[in-house]
Amino acid sequence: MAVPTTVGVMAGTDRRATVLWAALEDILDQFPGATVLDIGGGTGGFAVRIAERGHQVRVIDPSPDALAALGRRAEERSVADRITAEQGDLSDLATLVPDGSVDVVLCHGVLEMVPDPSAALTAIAEVLRPGGVLSLLVAQRHAAVVARAMAGHFQQARELLEGGPGAVPASARSAGRRFTSAELEELLQATGFTTTSRQAIRVFSDLVPGALHDNEPGAADALAELERAVATVPEFLPLASQVHLVAHR
Numbered sequence: 001m002a003v004p005t006t007v008g009v010m011a012g013t014d015r016r017a018t019v020l021w022a023a024l025e026d027i028l029d030q031f032p033g034a035t036v037l038d039i040g041g042g043t044g045g046f047a048v049r050i051a052e053r054g055h056q057v058r059v060i061d062p063s064p065d066a067l068a069a070l071g072r073r074a075e076e077r078s079v080a081d082r083i084t085a086e087q088g089d090l091s092d093l094a095t096l097v098p099d100g101s102v103d104v105v106l107c108h109g110v111l112e113m114v115p116d117p118s119a120a121l122t123a124i125a126e127v128l129r130p131g132g133v134l135s136l137l138v139a140q141r142h143a144a145v146v147a148r149a150m151a152g153h154f155q156q157a158r159e160l161l162e163g164g165p166g167a168v169p170a171s172a173r174s175a176g177r178r179f180t181s182a183e184l185e186e187l188l189q190a191t192g193f194t195t196t197s198r199q200a201i202r203v204f205s206d207l208v209p210g211a212l213h214d215n216e217p218g219a220a221d222a223l224a225e226l227e228r229a230v231a232t233v234p235e236f237l238p239l240a241s242q243v244h245l246v247a248h249r
Contacts, residue, residue, distance in 0.1 A: 018224050019231045020137065020201055020244055021049075027104055027133050027246060028053060034103040037127065039090060040110040044070035044083070051079035058084045060096060090120045097127040108137035112176030121191040128249040134193060136245045137201065141178035142238035147206070181243045193247035199231045200240035 024046070028034060034055045038047045041059035043066050051057045051074070061067055067085045074080040088096050090110065105124050114120045124134060141160060148157040160178060179187075185195045204226060212219055230236040237243060 019199060019227050022228070023197070023199060023244060023246065024050070024106075024135060027135060028055060030133070031055075031103040035101065036104045036106065037097060037102045038106040038108075039093075039124070040108065041106065042066040042070070044073045046106055046108070047083055048073050048077050048079055051082040052077060054082075056082050056084075058086070058097070058102075060086050060088045060092070062087060062089045090114055090123060093123045093127060099126050100129050102127045103129060103132050105132070105134045107134060109139075111136065111138050112178070117177070117187060118191060121187060121193070125192045125249055130249060132249045134188075134245075134247045134249070136184065136188070136247060137242055138184060138245075139176065139178050140200075140238070140240050140243045141180050141183075143206075143241045144178045146239070147241075179243070181237055181245070184243065184245055188245065188247045193249060195245050195247045197232075197246040198237065199244040200233070200237045201227075201231070201242040201244050203227060203230050203236050203240045206241045 028036075028050065032054075036047075036050055036055050036057045038050075038057055038059045041047045041057075041061055042063070044059065047057040047059050047070065059067070059070060061070075064087055067087060070083070070085050071080070074083045086096055105128060107120075107124060111117050111120060121134075128134065145157045145160045148154075148160065181198050185198075188195050205223060208223060214220065
């Protein structure tokens, strides 16, 4: 089950990711000196910042280039002693990580690409300690329908709309699966998790022209504040590019 590395790269300085970071900080506050597993952690956009908070982080990623970049970043930020990097993916989890050895698992931008999401979540549940927490970030299906329709890909939009849980248009397999929040919660419950919170991530950020929030003074901060304001408003969840669920083992 190969995993992508793009989401981890995004997180470093992007103010549009502040909603996600705030949720992660709340999780980590529950586990002083936590053991954190970052699946598909890439170049360490999340891992380095978490290690700077004093936690031990284990990153598993299939890309040797990404892991090399992670190593350099960890050295530059003086947290190399708190980060372990291993090449692999979710299919290797059982051999790389002992059962019940992890406090927090980050699975961001990964579930979309695995062949069996249920098996992937089961593997994650096994490495978590009882009471451990999963931070799950997944591309959201309703927003993908809107995005494809706005781009003129009406057949793809229809296929996504009608395809059911984890659907991906036959004409766009490389894009990965898409889920609704309700579909994810059913998957989590079936694999032994209890969902404790859900957030809309990037409700407006992917709709607003980049030139506006990058070049207009104060626009990026105002957009970040707007994203925070709607993150927990249920009506905005179907509009979000991504959904973030926090689930306990």
